[in-house]
Amino acid sequence: VYPILDVSLLGARSVAETASTLLAGGARMIQLRAKQVPDLTLLELTRQALAVVRAGGGLLIVNDRPDVALVAGADGVHVGQDDLPPAECRRLLGGGAIVGWSAHSAQDVAAADERILDYVALGPVFATSTKADAEPVVGVAAVKEARPRTRLPLVAIGGITAGNAAAVVAAGADGVAAASSLMRADTAAAVRALVAAVGTRA
Amino acid sequence: VYPILDVSLLGARSVAETASTLLAGGARMIQLRAKQVPDLTLLELTRQALAVVRAGGGLLIVNDRPDVALVAGADGVHVGQDDLPPAECRRLLGGGAIVGWSAHSAQDVAAADERILDYVALGPVFATSTKADAEPVVGVAAVKEARPRTRLPLVAIGGITAGNAAAVVAAGADGVAAASSLMRADTAAAVRALVAAVGTRA
Numbered sequence: 001v002y003p004i005l006d007v008s009l010l011g012a013r014s015v016a017e018t019a020s021t022l023l024a025g026g027a028r029m030i031q032l033r034a035k036q037v038p039d040l041t042l043l044e045l046t047r048q049a050l051a052v053v054r055a056g057g058g059l060l061i062v063n064d065r066p067d068v069a070l071v072a073g074a075d076g077v078h079v080g081q082d083d084l085p086p087a088e089c090r091r092l093l094g095g096g097a098i099v100g101w102s103a104h105s106a107q108d109v110a111a112a113d114e115r116i117l118d119y120v121a122l123g124p125v126f127a128t129s130t131k132a133d134a135e136p137v138v139g140v141a142a143v144k145e146a147r148p149r150t151r152l153p154l155v156a157i158g159g160i161t162a163g164n165a166a167a168v169v170a171a172g173a174d175g176v177a178a179a180s181s182l183m184r185a186d187t188a189a190a191v192r193a194l195v196a197a198v199g200t201r202a
Numbered sequence: 203v204y205p206i207l208d209v210s211l212l213g214a215r216s217v218a219e220t221a222s223t224l225l226a227g228g229a230r231m232i233q234l235r236a237k238q239v240p241d242l243t244l245l246e247l248t249r250q251a252l253a254v255v256r257a258g259g260g261l262l263i264v265n266d267r268p269d270v271a272l273v274a275g276a277d278g279v280h281v282g283q284d285d286l287p288p289a290e291c292r293r294l295l296g297g298g299a300i301v302g303w304s305a306h307s308a309q310d311v312a313a314a315d316e317r318i319l320d321y322v323a324l325g326p327v328f329a330t331s332t333k334a335d336a337e338p339v340v341g342v343a344a345v346k347e348a349r350p351r352t353r354l355p356l357v358a359i360g361g362i363t364a365g366n367a368a369a370v371v372a373a374g375a376d377g378v379a380a381a382s383s384l385m386r387a388d389t390a391a392a393v394r395a396l397v398a399a400v401g402t403r404a
Contacts, residue, residue: 038284039266064241067269071290082240088273 001195002155002177003027004063006130007034007045009183015045016052018187023056025191029098031078033063033179046072061100066092076100076118081108086116100155104135109146109154121177122146124158125168130179134158140171147172162193169198203397204357204379205229206265208332209236209247211385217247218254220389225258227393231300233280235265235381248274263302268294278302278320283310288318302357306337311348311356323379324348326360327370332381336360342373349374364395371400 003022010018015032022030032049034042046060046068053060061076062069066089069077076098077089086101093099098118103109105122112120124137143156156173161181168176176198182190205224212220217234224232234251236244248262248270255262263278264271268291271279278300279291288303295301300320305311307324314322326339345358358375363383370378378400384392 039286040284043286043290065269067267067272067286067294070269070294071286082242084241084245084269084273088245092269092272 001027001191001198002029002031002175003182003191004031004033004130004157004177004179005049006179006183007032008036009130009179013187014048016048018183019049019052019058019060020056021187022182022191023053023058025188026195027058027191029059029061029075031061031063031100031177032074035064039065039068043068043071046074050074059098061098069093069097078102078121086113090116102157103146105138106142106146106149110149112150112152114150114152117152119153119155119175120150121155121157122173123156123177125156126159126164128159128180140164140167143168143171143173160194162190162197165194165197166199203229203393203400204231204233204377205384205393206233206235206332206359206379206381207251208381208385209234210238211332211381215389216250218250220385221251221254221260221262222258223389224384224393225255225260227390228397229260229393231261231263231277233263233265233379234276237266241267241270245270245273248276252276261300263300271295271299280304280323288315292318304359305348307340308344308348308351312351314352314354316352316354319354321355321357321377322352323357323359324375325358325379327358328361328366330361330382342366342369345370345373345375362396364392364399367396367399368401 050060059075061078062074063078064083066077078100080102086099089099100119101117103120103122124134153174155175155177156168157177160176160178165176252262261277263280264276265280266285268279280302282304291301302321303319305322305324355376357377357379358370359379362378362380367378
């Protein structure tokens with residue numbers, strides 16, 4: 001279970017409090033996503049999240065921005081198709097960092113560079129309200145189709161809930177990423193339910 | 203004369219063509235600003251501009267993004283008050299890069315770290331239409347007030363034209379940065395006029 005700590009969904013809750021809740025619920029790797037804030041704010045939020053994640057023995061991945069990950073000392077970066085290329089992120093962050101990439105089809109997954117990436121995130125598997133500019137839904141079938149096309153860990157993303165996560169794992173996903181279903185609810189209960197649904201403390 | 207090659211003002215003109223025109227008109231250091239495009243597009247535009255600027259013996263500074271500057275191999279970065287801090291940009295880019303910073307008052311200029319920065323840009327000196335979220339106009343008086351408060355090169359920015367540049371230089375600016383007056387006009391004629399007004403081929 002790979003929670004996306006999307007700042008736009010937090011309301012009055014703090015990044016630190018939410019990260020702490022996610023770790024306590026069984027998540028280990030957390031992605032911080034804050035697309036609408038100034039870069040200096042993103043850096044400050046990353047540092048706040050990192051302090052909590054470090055203390056909890058977890059890993060923090062920064063969405064989109066390798067420079068912020070580098071400056072804050074986060075564990076890696078997640079980039080999409082319109083962001084800086086994974087190979088350039090790897091070059092900036094070095095071999096020890098985690099670099100993840102968004103794929104929107106089994107073809108994208110097949111194109112994911114296994115020498116560069118640590119995982120590939122395929123989605124949206126289901127309809128999602130988190131991203132206004134989300135790509136078309138690919139469905140569980142795409143997870144099944146993509147599974148044999150990479151040796152990278154395959155993370156399913158997009159509309160994942162405790163109710164559908166088991167089907168996604170059965171289709172071949174190594175992990176599930178979730179933002180809405182964890183942030184738009186009682187986060188503590190939601191992350192425990194999702195971890196239970198996946199059947200492992202990822 | 204420090205032109206801001208603001209992609210949002212280019213219309214049908216290309217980044218490469220505009221950079222070439224600016225260099226031919228007497229500019230040496232150019233800043234690429236593209237706030238509304240995906241990161242991958244910004245990287246591609248930076249590479250296009252850099253090819254032209256390198257061929258013309260100039261320097262290319264990337265607005266806001268040290269990661270893009272690093273990946274493209276540009277000469278430096280310009281950051282504002284809400285961007286990644288200059289000290290972090292310096293750390294990422296190394297001692298050989300150019301790091302510039304935006305100041306909006308003589309107090310900001312006095313706070314500019316002379317060990318970190320290569321120049322400080324004070325503005326908006328005049329009203330500008332380039333930035334929707336521009337800070338309050340500081341006027342030529344602020345340039346005069348700021349001048350003795352730093353040993354860094356002081357660049358005036360905001361509404362600078364061939365008609366007012368001489369007054370800004372007389373107030374103590376070492377250079378003038380301009381976007382609108384160069385991009386919203388016949389760029390070749392405008393940059394020559396601005397260079398002439400400043401009285402030097404900066």
